[in-house]
Amino acid sequence: MIIYENTRRGFINDIRSGSIATKVENAFEAHGIHHANDAEFRAWANSLLFMRNVLDDDAIPEDVSLAVEYQIPLTSKRVDFLLAGKDENGTDNVVIVELKQWEDSGMTSRPDVVTAFTGGANRAVCHPSYQAYSYAKIIENFNETIDRKDIKMRPCAYLHNYREANRSHIDNDLYREAVLAAPVFLQEDVAKLRAFIKTYIKKKDGVDLLMKIDHGKLKPAKALQDSLASMIKGNREFLLIDEQKVAYETVKKLVERAVRNAGDPLKGAEKSVVIVSGGPGTGKSVVAIQLLCDLIAKGYSANYVTKNAAPRNVYFEKLKQEQYKLGYIKNLFKSSDAFWNAPANLLDCIIVDEAHRLKQKSAIFHGENQVKELINAGRVTVFFIDENQKITTKDIGSKDEIRKWASYHGANIFEGADLNLVSQFRCNGSDGYLNFLDNLLGICSTANLTFDYDYEIRIFGSPTKMREALREKNDINNKSRMIAGYCYEWITESDPHGDKYDIVLEDGFKAKWNFSNTLFAIDPDSFDQVGCIHTTQGLEFDYCGIIIGKDLRYENGRVITDQSKEALTDKSSGIRSCKDKALADRLIRNTYKTLMSRGQKGCYIYCEDKPLLEYISKMLGIEIE
Numbered sequence: 001m002i003i004y005e006n007t008r009r010g011f012i013n014d015i016r017s018g019s020i021a022t023k024v025e026n027a028f029e030a031h032g033i034h035h036a037n038d039a040e041f042r043a044w045a046n047s048l049l050f051m052r053n054v055l056d057d058d059a060i061p062e063d064v065s066l067a068v069e070y071q072i073p074l075t076s077k078r079v080d081f082l083l084a085g086k087d088e089n090g091t092d093n094v095v096i097v098e099l100k101q102w103e104d105s106g107m108t109s110r111p112d113v114v115t116a117f118t119g120g121a122n123r124a125v126c127h128p129s130y131q132a133y134s135y136a137k138i139i140e141n142f143n144e145t146i147d148r149k150d151i152k153m154r155p156c157a158y159l160h161n162y163r164e165a166n167r168s169h170i171d172n173d174l175y176r177e178a179v180l181a182a183p184v185f186l187q188e189d190v191a192k193l194r195a196f197i198k199t200y201i202k203k204k205d206g207v208d209l210l211m212k213i214d215h216g217k218l219k220p221a222k223a224l225q226d227s228l229a230s231m232i233k234g235n236r237e238f239l240l241i242d243e244q245k246v247a248y249e250t251v252k253k254l255v256e257r258a259v260r261n262a263g264d265p266l267k268g269a270e271k272s273v274v275i276v277s278g279g280p281g282t283g284k285s286v287v288a289i290q291l292l293c294d295l296i297a298k299g300y301s302a303n304y305v306t307k308n309a310a311p312r313n314v315y316f317e318k319l320k321q322e323q324y325k326l327g328y329i330k331n332l333f334k335s336s337d338a339f340w341n342a343p344a345n346l347l348d349c350i351i352v353d354e355a356h357r358l359k360q361k362s363a364i365f366h367g368e369n370q371v372k373e374l375i376n377a378g379r380v381t382v383f384f385i386d387e388n389q390k391i392t393t394k395d396i397g398s399k400d401e402i403r404k405w406a407s408y409h410g411a412n413i414f415e416g417a418d419l420n421l422v423s424q425f426r427c428n429g430s431d432g433y434l435n436f437l438d439n440l441l442g443i444c445s446t447a448n449l450t451f452d453y454d455y456e457i458r459i460f461g462s463p464t465k466m467r468e469a470l471r472e473k474n475d476i477n478n479k480s481r482m483i484a485g486y487c488y489e490w491i492t493e494s495d496p497h498g499d500k501y502d503i504v505l506e507d508g509f510k511a512k513w514n515f516s517n518t519l520f521a522i523d524p525d526s527f528d529q530v531g532c533i534h535t536t537q538g539l540e541f542d543y544c545g546i547i548i549g550k551d552l553r554y555e556n557g558r559v560i561t562d563q564s565k566e567a568l569t570d571k572s573s574g575i576r577s578c579k580d581k582a583l584a585d586r587l588i589r590n591t592y593k594t595l596m597s598r599g600q601k602g603c604y605i606y607c608e609d610k611p612l613l614e615y616i617s618k619m620l621g622i623e624i625e
Helices: 008-016 020-030 038-055 128-142 144-148 164-170 173-181 190-200 209-214 224-232 242-261 284-297 309-321 326-332 370-377 399-408 431-440 463-477 581-596 610-620
Strands: 002-007 065-071 078-086 092-100 113-118 121-126 152-159 272-278 302-305 347-352 378-385 412-414 456-460 480-484 503-505 509-511 541-548 552-555 558-561 599-607
Touching: 002 008, 002 020, 002 209, 008 020, 008 038, 020 038, 020 065, 038 065, 038 078, 038 092, 038 152, 038 190, 065 209, 078 209, 092 128, 092 190, 092 209, 113 242, 121 128, 121 242, 128 144, 128 152, 128 173, 128 242, 144 209, 152 190, 224 284, 224 309, 242 272, 242 284, 242 347, 242 378, 272 284, 272 399, 284 302, 284 347, 284 378, 302 326, 309 326, 347 370, 370 378, 370 399, 378 399, 399 412, 431 581, 431 610, 456 463, 456 610, 463 480, 463 509, 463 541, 463 599, 541 581, 552 581, 552 610, 558 581, 599 610
Parallel strands: 092 152, 272 378, 272 412, 302 347, 347 378, 456 599, 480 541, 541 599
Antiparallel strands: 002 065, 065 078, 078 092, 113 121, 503 509, 552 558
């Protein structure tokens, strides 16, 4: 989605009139996106003035198209500046410019990572050239039109305040590959950047290239479970961007150092613990799997660990289909129960996904604390965590718990804003949708009472209608499922193939829980079953149909929870019997946020509580079907 578009002439006129920042902000509002970021407003007023100076050349046609703030499809990332046209050979080109106001930056030992003062602090961030290159590649990967029409993306970075005396900090051999892929231009490089642009933009494109990109046909988004086998073979299925790249390179460097020091009697016992936080859809599992694949390819010993059996079972099945031996697979992907008696420093790296789901004991008589055991067993232990996705009373995974046992083991702790994943890749890249869920479910107050971007929400007064609408989506690629809150008794446990049903609702709706099917997420015969949090957390779908039970209601002007409505047969969450009412309340809300953020493209909603259904309809301005 393009926020602001104009010709070169129109853009320069907006600069001259002093209205460019206001026009960009107004364009956000015109797209239905509330924008109240003073820092960004000042950045537009500042950086776009420098771009005007670069473009002040009659050799660049006045009627070429340019754009400010292009929302990359299926992500929450935005490109700062684009310029479109043809070169002297008639090739269609789009120049991407990543703008920075930095005056200096610091070098690191990590590829494509620098330090810079941003967001009010000095942080490790991606090199601007890598950032521009990665954005260009993501646009290419998601947009079928670019490939079909042979449109060339030409990325670069412009650091218009960066002093020449500091050039060696940003443009040196450590960052050579990134700078070759996307040249970096500094304060005194106006003529060089202008020449770069004029190389690719000699004349206006015959048709509007930017509109082609903005409205081009999108390629289907990749699901991690479908890309796993290719990743293990060494293929790059996902391009890590921004804080994902920083987290990835940080862990790789720590593992390299740990193994290098392993034979040193003074340094060999040194441990490192990395805490990587991020909400739903921020790529925690993608970074985790990429780390696993790359570390084992380099000969390091590494395991991917998760308490959740559902993703492991799906991964096992997907890899078995690619002729990987089960023993090899199970040696890479482990349950968190597997380390209760592991020796110290068994592995170079242990990558713990969904760390918020870790529990106290691995078995009734085994182990003391899973966080303690995992740190003990790894030279470097990485915890990917979202404390808002705790869903049972047994979930002990928290940053405080990790810090406590890291300190116990004398480990160095790496955490903070540098390792906080914020780029949104699920829910069509809509940060606003996730903020909307926080508001709706009363998890926390945010500015998003509604949400924007192209994410399909439908609200159904009939569960049967919802199922059939979802079936149409599932018939396309078997990537849509129904999921429910855990407030329906498991009647069919002893007779899963009989004629009884667990979930019986209005309009003739009948369905069984999927508990007997460990491959619920990928088995085409599982569509008519209903999943729960335990068989879907850690996985994603194109569309999800959410059945909200009577444990979530709307009364007296607010959304409330009712732990007494949890199923008696729910032996895993502990919510119904939880004496801590505040904890039970939070776990129910967390559960529904987790369920309602599983879909990459859309979420269909049915509520047993009609006032809640009407409240959601009113909040979104969407009619009940």
